[in-house]
Amino acid sequence: MTSLFVQEIRLSKRHEEIVSQRLMLLQQMENKFGDQNTEKASQLQAAKTAFKRNLSLLKDIEAAEKSLETRIYPTPQPEVVSLETRYWASVEEYIPKWEQFLLGRAPYPLGVENQNEAENAIQNEAQ
Incomplete structure (x- = not known):
């Protein structure tokens, strides 16, 4: 009977270790998922910023082109x-x-x- 009791205690400790490891792995997964979401949001923000910058640069280039065109080919x-x-x-x-x-x-x-x-x-x- 004592051996069954000892075995029960050992299994109970092993169960606690497994549950503890499971909780630790779940926490790691949540952290990784949160990091991925943060990174994705950061990349999305960087893409939006780059798009706005490129649009601004394109407008500046078009304005410069128009200015140069006016100088090269003045209005007849x-x-x-x-x-x-x-x-x-x-x-x-x-x-x-x-x-x-x-x-x-x-x-x-x-x-x-x-x-x-x-x-x-x-x-x-x-x-």
Whole structure:
């Protein structure tokens, strides 16, 4: 009977040791989990800060680019803008006529006299 009692005490102590180890391991796991959460939050905060910094840098670069562009290509005079506008309007007006000529579907777009002059000029250059 004494041996059963001694064995019971030994098993009880072993049980306490196992429960103690279990509690210690659970505490370590909680600490590690808490550290991971803290690290993840820190990384998230660092990513947000980096994003804001990068956005700010991008805006600064765009502003500098615009400033340099203004210096390199200053705004043209109103007369120049007017000439450009009229030029492109003229080009757009004549595109259909020239397109048909270049595709071989229509005669020279500026009249027969000009066509003969153009052919003569080409022939003179060839000689």
